[in-house]
Amino acid sequence: MxxxxxxxxxxxxxxxxxxxxxxxxxxxxxxxxxxxxxxxxxxxxxSNTISGTDLIVGARTGDIQLLLSSVFRIGHANNGLSWQSYEYIKAQKGVAWTIPISLGDSHKGFSVLGSDDNYFKHYRYGSKQTLQFEHGRPYHNAQEVVIGSEVAKQLHYYLGQEIVVAHGMGNTSFHHHNDNPLVIVGILEPTGTPVDKTLHVPLKAIELMHGPKHSTEHTTGRKDSSEGHDHDHDHDHDHDHDHDHDHDHDHQSHNYENLNSQPGDLIGQPKQITAFLMGFDSPFYTLQIRRNINIYKPEALSAIMPGVTLRxxxxxxxxxxxxxxxxxxxxxxxxxxxxxxxxxxxxxxxxxxxxxxxxxxxxxxxxxxxxxxxxxxxxxxxxxxxxxxxxxxxxxxxxxxxxxxxxxxxxxxxxxxxxxxxxxxxxxxxxxxxxxxxxxxxxxxxxxxxxxx
Amino acid sequence: MIQISDLTFSWPGQSNPTLQIKDLQIKTGERLFLHGPSGSGKSTLLSLLAGIQCAQQGNIKILNEDLSALNDAKRDKFRADHIGTIFQNFNLLPYLSPIDNVVLGCNFSKRRQANLKTEGATATSQATRLLDELGLDENTQHRAVNELSIGQQQRVAAARAFIGRPELIIADEPTSALDADNRDIFIRQLFEQAQQYQATILFVSHDASLAPLFDRKVSLADINGASL
Incomplete structure (x- = not known):
């Protein structure tokens, strides 16, 4: 023993x-x-959330706040920056690419991010990996949306499905953009970053949601009938239900027809964006342009180097x-x-x-x-x-x-x-x-x- | 087998010696009854023979090995190799089966293990045989120790002392918890085993009525100069 x-x-x-x-x-x-x-x-x-981006530019705020709001979708940017400033900075010498970002809307608790086609071309995460599509393709026009893998998984969304997005952030939203349904044309592969929990739409789609046409329609539209008597309300509810039901059948049968859309304008005429990401031809430009942005006269802006701010x-x-x-x-x-x-x-x-x-x-x-x-x-x-x-x-x-x-x-x-x-x-x-x-x-x-x- | 000469031992802090033995000889194979009242120094003598304590003067030789010349580790090894002990309260480990308790007897001695090998036995087979010979059936051998009767526990303790053929068996009041019938049976079994394994027995008790069963009786009171 x-x-x-x-x-x-x-x-x-x-x-x-x-x-x-x-x-x-x-x-x-x-x-x-x-x-x-x-x-x-x-x-x-x-640390894998963002890579390959030299600068993130937003309205003047704290470095960390800008990083949190633009990359992690945590908190809200207090101000936006004007499209003119974006265009001006984008045209500077040495700028290889820019990705405009417009945040502020949500869909069932997931962030909605407005951008242009550069997003899918230049956005990098992890070890400079590009975004890959599990299904579908990037958006071509203002009626299309590309969703992250978590969004698809949790909401059981599929290619060709039509969805509506809400104004404001969070799970509960009181203001639905019912008049502007978007077709899911792409589902991204999982990245392990906030991209997975984001719905990506063209900037023009954001503009359409918030445009004057929408507000007019919204104030006079069906939803306002809730201010009426109970009978109307019940009727509307039933109607919505039937409507949704029909839609589901449509989606199943016309699933891929929705994907054969014509390319259209992605940007529209935005007045403001939340922030933009920048890449330069050479790292040499990074500090120089950052300094210029920080002293940019027409508008108070902040430019941060994401690597430094992440650290x-x-x-x-x-x-x-x-x-x-x-x-x-x-x-x-x-x-x-x-x-x-x-x-x-x-x-x-x-x-x-x-x-x-x-x-x-x-x-x-x-x-x-x-x-x-x-x-x-x-x-x-x-x-x-x-x-x-x-x-x-x-x-x-x-x-x-x-x-x-x-x-x-x-x-x-x-x-x-x-x-x-x-x-x-x-x-x-x-x-x-x-x-x-x-x-x-x-x-x-x-x-x-x-x-x- | 055992030679004690001019032995003096005092417990630390005591001015008077506990033991003073001028001469005590025990022959190989002898069955010696060491008698003495409580407090006469029996346990002290046993701890000296077992090499737990060391005499301040004189020497104890067991198998011609002078214990006082050995360091602590060597005395421990000597005890493990050559001495089996049966205690008054058996001292069995409650979490081991009777078989495991017996096997434990040769666990710390390479010499006892070698002795078993010479006999072509394993520790377990020898333990089983010893327990059989001492009258514990196979079922009892694997029961929990605390389910055994006092007599059965004492036999397990005896088997543990004999395993691996140690030359000297020290029995420290092993029968005090047994009734007269069981006591005699136990002593008879002890002698049978000692004869079979050619072991010397040093049996310590305050019960003088046991003396006739032994080859020789020594009264500690008579030989201990400290108590005179």
Whole structure:
């Protein structure tokens, strides 16, 4: 019978207290690994959000606010910038491409982004990857929309379907652009960035939604009948229902006919856009044009370098994630101290067991090894259980994290850093286990074969 | 087998010695009954013989090995290799089966394992045989230790002492928890095993009525100069 075997049987004998210790360690390991994995994945998807863009230009605001609103669709840009300024800056020497961005509308909680065809040509994410179409193609005219993969997945949208977008942001919108339905002509491949949760429309579509024709129609249109009596309202409701129903049938049957549209104007005559992305022929132009934009007289503008601002933003979040990691590290330490308490408190009761082992020839070093191997066993089992719980948590929480926070967690093997963390826990467990082992060693030296309990 | 000469031992912090034995010789294969009232130094003598404690003066030789010349580790090894102990309260590990408790007896001794190999036995087969010989059936051998009767537990403790053929068996009041019938049966079985395994028995008890069963009786009170 090896010492490990003996240690295992001894642990089984004290299963209640050992199980509690084991679960404490397992939960702390799960917590540590989960925080670490979410941190890594968040950092990964964060830094992958945009690449290949040299400058982002918007109305004068904070760098981070501009980045958040234009790239992450978080918060709202307070002001837009005029189309004239955009045209002027676009015409500067060295500018390779520009992507105008107009935000502010939403569809069932997903952002609607107005742009032109440059968006699909020049927008880069991850390692300078271009946007790829899972189905369909870019928009050709103002009645078309290209949706991100998450939008398609969550709303069960398909190619050729007609949808309406709402004015304003958020899930609940009180102002529907029912008069301007858009046909889904493209569904993008997943990118793991906010693009997945965005509906892309031409700038002209945005203009049409907010144009004078729309407002007139809207104020006099069917929706206003809700101000009338109940009968009308019910009637309208029924009508809407039937209408939607018919539409669904139409979509199924005329699915691909909608895609054979004629190319039209994508831009229209916008007065303002939210921001625009810029790429230069040479990096040399970046700082020069940025300086020029920042001192641009006709309008107060801000130009940010997304890489720099991303780093700034991450360094702000870095403190939070480090504090989280520190907390989970402390939780692990507390769980290991819990193990120390359990082992120490049981030690006095186990002096009899140690004396028995001494009487059958166990040397103090055997007692030390036995006690240490118990701690190692508990820590190792705790770590294994913790890893199992961690994977279980990932499987369960994956969807929620993706849906609520946009963090896509991949179920993969433990990274070398995560293995290193487990190694540190194992070493700490062994060191902590050595404390009662040293005590047991001296007990066994003093007690010998006689039991003085 | 055992030679004790001019032995003096005091517990730390005590001015008077606990044990002072001028001379005690035990022959190989002898069954010696060491008698003494409580507090006469029986346990102290046993811990000296087992090499747990070291005498301040004089020497103890077991199998011609001077224990005082050995360091702690070597004394531990010597005990594991050559001495089997049966305790008053059996000292079985409750989380091991009777078989595992017996096997534990040769777990820490390479010499005992080698002895088993010479006999062509494994630790488990030898443990099973010892328990069989001591009257524990196969079903009992795999039950939980705390489900066994006192007599059965004592036999498991005896089997543990004998496994791997140690030369010396120290029995420290092993029959104090047994009734007279079981006590005699146990001692008879002990002698049978000792004969079979050619072991010397040092039986310690305060119960002088057991003395006639043994080859020789020694009263610790008579030989311990400290208590005179």
């Amino acid at each position: 090896t010492l490990i075997n003996l240690a295992f049987k001894s642990i089984i004998n004290r299963k209640a207290s050992v199980l509690l210790t084991l679960f404490t360690i397992a939960i702390s390991v799960m917590l540590l690994l989960s925080i670490e994995r979410v941190r890594q994945e968040a950092k990964q998807s964060f 700034e933003l991450w360094s702000m979040l870095d403190i939070v994630e480090k504090i989280l990691l520190l907390f989970s590290g402390v939780v692990v330490l507390i769980s290991l101290l819990g193990m120390l308490t359990t082992l120490l408190s049981s030690l006095n009761q186990r002096r009899r067991e140690l004396a028995i082992l001494r009487s059958v020839g166990a040397r103090p070093r055997h007692i030390f090894a036995l006690m240490t191997s118990e701690a190692v066993l508990i820590t190792a089992l705790g770590c294994m259980l913790g890893v199992a719980l961690f994977y279980f948590l990932i499987v369960v929480g994956k969807g929620v994290l993706q849906a609520q926070f946009g963090i896509s967690i991949t179920i993969s093997m433990l990274s070398s850093y995560e293995l290193l963390l487990l190694g540190v826990i194992m070493v700490s467990g062994t060191i902590i286990g050595a404390i009662p082992a040293i005590r047991a060693y001296f007990y066994s030296l003093n007690d010998g074969m006689s039991i003085k309990v």
